[in-house]
Each structure stands twice: as structure tokens, then as C-alpha cells.
Amino acid sequence: MGNQVGKGANRMAIAAMSNVTHIEKRELAALLGKFREIAGREGNTTMINRTEFSEALSIVGINQNDADILDRLFTMYDKSGDDQINFRDFIVGIAPLISGTHQEKIDFALRLFLSLIHISEPTRLLSI
Secondary structure, eight states: OHHHHHHHHHHHHHHHHHHHHOOOHHHHHHHHHHHHHHHHTTTOTTEEEHHHHHHHHHHTTOOOSOHHHHHHHHHHHOTTSSSEEEHHHHHHHHHHHHHOOHHHHHHHHHHHHHHHTTOSOGGGGGGO
16 A cells, blocks of 8 residues: 555656646656666665766757766756755756746756856846
């Protein structure tokens, strides 16, 4: 019975993430399976490190063309600073890239640019 509760909670989490990210539930479930497969190689199926991040990006069609930008993306997604990200942070981070509106993609590009020049708040640009 406990396993059924876990599966139900997992389906609810996938449904909620689908609603927020605009990625279809079946795609999210497949991504979760691949994420766990990649993460499980190091023993923890819930977290990926920087090295595994590139492989996880390739699953969604993002190729490693610029290592510096991918490194910066990982840093943006790693909210805790422990050099690992979980599935939720990964999906929420890449969602604008793979399923976002034009505005979401522009916002994402601006956040990436600001992180590259080490500015955390867009309003600080006005004072530079």
C-alpha cells in the first residue's frame, strides 16, 4: 500500500509541474525516469552533479556547445550551493528553454546575462 501512496504522490507532483512548466505529463514522467537513471550512477537517484548535468541537458535536446554557459546554468539552478540539483530545479530551470513563451525565453536570457556579468537584480543595470 505504501508503494501506491508514493506513486500517487509522484503522479500529483508530475501533474503540478506540468501545469507550471507547460511540459506534458508523459514527457515529464519520461524525463524523471532518465534523470533518475543518470543520477543513480553516483548512488543518489534524486540529485545530479555538474558532470551529470550536461548529459541531462542532452536528453531535452540542449547540446554542450559552450561549457561556460552550461556551468553558469548549473550555478543558477543550484539554489542551495551544494553542487547538486534535484529534478524539480532541473525542470523548472530548463522549462523556459524547451517550452516557454517568447517572453519567458527573453526573461530567461536576461537572467542568464545578468548572472554572467554578476548582477542579481535587473534594476542595478540602470545604475551602471
